[in-house]
Amino acid sequence: MDITGADNQVRTGANVRVEGEIVGDDNVVEIGDAQEDSALTLSIRGDGNRIRIGNSVQLKGLRIRVGTHVAADATRLTIADGFSVEWNTQFLLPNSGNTLTIGANCMFSNSIVIRCGESPHLLFDLETGRYLDTSSRTVVGDHVWMGEGVYVTKRAEIASEIIVGAFSVVTGQFAEEHVVIAGNPARVTRKGVRWIRNPSLLTPGSPEHDSYHAHMQGYAKINAVDPA
Numbered sequence: 475m476d477i478t479g480a481d482n483q484v485r486t487g488a489n490v491r492v493e494g495e496i497v498g499d500d501n502v503v504e505i506g507d508a509q510e511d512s513a514l515t516l517s518i519r520g521d522g523n524r525i526r527i528g529n530s531v532q533l534k535g536l537r538i539r540v541g542t543h544v545a546a547d548a549t550r551l552t553i554a555d556g557f558s559v560e561w562n563t564q565f566l567l568p569n570s571g572n573t574l575t576i577g578a579n580c581m582f583s584n585s586i587v588i589r590c591g592e593s594p595h596l597l598f599d600l601e602t603g604r605y606l607d608t609s610s611r612t613v614v615g616d617h618v619w620m621g622e623g624v625y626v627t628k629r630a631e632i633a634s635e636i637i638v639g640a641f642s643v644v645t646g647q648f649a650e651e652h653v654v655i656a657g658n659p660a661r662v663t664r665k666g667v668r669w670i671r672n673p674s675l676l677t678p679g680s681p682e683h684d685s686y687h688a689h690m691q692g693y694a695k696i697n698a699v700d701p702a
Contacts, residue, residue, distance in 0.1 A: 475516070487529065492516055498523070498545060506555070508532060520545035520570070528555035528578070535561040539568070544594040546570045553580075554616070560584035568593040571609025577616035577634060581671060588612060588626040615651075619669050637669055 475484065476495040486492055487507035494516035496503075501518050506529035514533050516525070519541035527533075536559050540549050549567040556579035563582055565574060569591030590612050597606045612626060615634030623641040626632075631647040632655075638644060639656025648655055654664040670676060676683040 479521075490514065490533070494518075498547075502526075506531065514538065517541075519543070520547045520549070522547050523549045523567075525551045527553040528557065530556050532558035534559060535563075537562075537564045539564065539566050542568050542594050544568075546572065546593065549573065549590075550575075552576070554578035556580070558582065559586070564588070566590060569607060569609055572628075573609075573611040574613075575611070576614045577618065579616060580614060580618045580620070582620045583622040583624075583640070585623045586620055586626070587624075588614075590628050592628075617669075635668065637667065639663070 475492055478497045479499040481500045482496050484492060484503045486505045489508040489510060490505050490512050492505070492514045496518045498519060498521045500521055501523045503516065503525045505514065505527040508531050510532055512531065512533035513535055515537045517539045523540050523546070525538065538551065540546050546568055547570045549571065550573045551565060551567060553576045557576060559582040561584050563584060563586040566587065566589045567574060572590035574588060574590055590610065592607045598604065599606055610629045612628060613631045615632060615636065617634055618632055618636050618638065620638045621640035621642070624638050624644065626644045630644045632638065632644060633649050633651050635651040636648060637654045638660065639654060642656045642660040643658040644655065644660045646659065650662065652666060652668055653662045654667055655661060656663045670682065673686060676686060
């Protein structure tokens with residue numbers, strides 16, 4: 475990794491490889507232990523930025539970009555423990571003061587983009603000339619499952635225990651838990667749902683465990699009758 479500037483720190487845990495560059499001063503990157511070999515491509519241009527990623531993560535080619543050819547200062551990216559992400563996903567914090575927070579045990583698919591601002595391009599109110607692309611926060615709660623190709627814009631907020639459908643565009647705030655959101659722009663399409671990462675995490679004797687295994691047993695009977 476190429477680092478230019480003063481008082482920059484990069485600390486990584488086990489099984490984590492970081493590539494890219496830092497250009498600026500007083501930037502701190504902290505990444506905990508990964509469950510398996512993980513790769514992160516990082517580009518920081520600016521001063522006083524902070525990136526913190528927790529433990530037990532799985533990072534398959536995640537790309538994080540802070541600033542553009544125009545520097546961004548004092549951004550904050552925080553990802554809690556248990557985060558997993560597939561290839562070609564990007565987190566973009568182009569504006570000074572951008573904040574992105576992702577909660578614990580989230581599962582992200584591939585080709586997701588979270589964009590927290592529009593810099594270096596500028597947006598103004600036509601009548602007053604007021605600058606509109608001000609610093610903002612984007613929030614993803616705990617245990618969120620985000621599907622392939624989702625696009626999340628600045629100021630979006632996604633509560634815990636939400637499923638985001640593939641190729642959705644999330645622009646608003648969703649405070650209700652245990653729902654599915656989908657579409658462009660995303661809206662609530664189903665309520666009263668929960669998701670579990672894989673069958674090994676089902677609790678024996680729970681309704682979810684019994685329902686899933688009863689469903690799978692039906693296919694076992696079909697295979698026994700017609701092994702071909």
